[in-house]
Amino acid sequence: MAEIKSTLDLIMERTKGLTMTEEEKKALNSRELGGKVKGWVQKCIDGTLDLARLKEEIQQEKAKEPELRPALLKELLDRVDPDGNSERVFQMMESILHRDTAPLRELIGGYRTELSEKERELAAKAISDLSQQGISGSAVVPNLDRDPLWIKVREQLKDRSIQKIRSAVAR
Structure with missing residues (x-):
């Protein structure tokens, strides 16, 4: 009797010859980094992640991700709200990025x-x-x-x- 293939087997079979270009790899890496940074910042704003722990997370990732600091600065700037309270965002900028x-x-x-x-x-x-x-x-x-x-x-x-x-x- 013929073997029944799983969905994963079918997908793997159809995509085995495909590879990602360097541009696609960079874009994927950038999206993943952006998502990670966005999550850290949101947790810190919500109070579920304190600044000391966030610093530790960033120190661990900094060696692997050269674009981490610019991505973090961009995310923090996107969170500055002239009408709202941006104090926590400013604390992160000062403490982690050492920005005035x-x-x-x-x-x-x-x-x-x-x-x-x-x-x-x-x-x-x-x-x-x-x-x-x-x-x-x-x-x-x-x-x-x-x-x-x-x-x-x-x-x-x-x-x-x-x-x-x-x-x-x-x-």
Whole structure:
């Protein structure tokens, strides 16, 4: 009777002559490294991995992976959120990559100051517009989160801030 082949046997038989090019190997290695770094950073942010243990993991991998530090920096920069709390990300940059985060903190502070100023300007304009329509009083509070202009301004300021952060680190 004929032998019944497993799915794995069939796959191995069909792919036995195929090999990966150097570019494909590099791309696969880069994706694997990116996934590993992303996992480490997420665990550290979640608090399931402390900075000391993360340093140990990186020391073990650093010899095998020359692109580890740039991949880690890229992942950390992707996690910097001008609107959120990036303190843990900054701690990782300082502790593991030995990067000074003061310029990044200043950029975020500048973004938040500019955002507050724009918010006050648009709120004052909205109150003025409502008052011209006969709506006024101490209880009138404009809802800027529904204002398309405010949403656009906020997105533009945030995008510009993120670009500044990335270019500041690239130097």
